Amino acid sequence: MRVLSIGPKILTLFAVLGLAAACETAPEASGEMVKEAVVVESGVVPGSEEDLVLNVGDRVYFAFDSYAIRPTGTQVLDRQAAWMAQYPQNNLVIEGHCDDRGTREYNLALGERRANAVRQYLVSKGVAPSRLTTISYGKERPVAFGNNEAAWAQNRRGVSVLSN
Numbered sequence: 001m002r003v004l005s006i007g008p009k010i011l012t013l014f015a016v017l018g019l020a021a022a023c024e025t026a027p028e029a030s031g032e033m034v035k036e037a038v039v040v041e042s043g044v045v046p047g048s049e050e051d052l053v054l055n056v057g058d059r060v061y062f063a064f065d066s067y068a069i070r071p072t073g074t075q076v077l078d079r080q081a082a083w084m085a086q087y088p089q090n091n092l093v094i095e096g097h098c099d100d101r102g103t104r105e106y107n108l109a110l111g112e113r114r115a116n117a118v119r120q121y122l123v124s125k126g127v128a129p130s131r132l133t134t135i136s137y138g139k140e141r142p143v144a145f146g147n148n149e150a151a152w153a154q155n156r157r158g159v160s161v162l163s164n
Helices: 006-023 048-057 073-084 104-125 149-157
Strands: 057-062 092-097 132-138 157-162
Touching: 048 157, 057 073, 073 104, 092 104, 104 132, 104 149, 104 157
Parallel strands: 092 132
Antiparallel strands: 057 157, 092 157
C-alpha cells in the first residue's frame, strides 16, 4: 500500500492562501469598508505589543548601579522612537527594574531613574512626553532568578509596554 505524502511546501502554500483570503476586507451593508487588522506573514499585527517585542525590541539593559543608557540600548530606543512615530495612537508605560541586590527603597529609586532615562531618551528622539509614563518596580519583578551576574544582568532593565 502506498501512502500519499503532502510536502511542507504544499502545506505552506495552502496556509498562505488561507491567510490571504482571511485578510480580505468586505463591505458592510451600509457600503462602507470594514477596517481589519493587517497581519504580516509572521502573524504579528503591526503596531501591536507583539510587534513591539518581536520586531522593535521592548527592553534595554543597564550596568550595575547605573541608569546610563548603553550604546546597544540606544539602538533599541531609536527603533522604538521610529515605531512610535509610525503608530501615533500608541502610548507606552516604561518600567524600571533592578536586580535583587540593595534595599527595596534603593532599588525603587534606581528603577525610577532607569525608567526616566528611557523616557527622556525617547522624548529627545521626538516622542511626545504625553505618550510616555513611567513606573518603577525596583527588584519586585525579576525575569531571571539566581545569585550570579547572568541573572542580575537580565533583571537590570527598562521595559516599554504598550498602554492604549
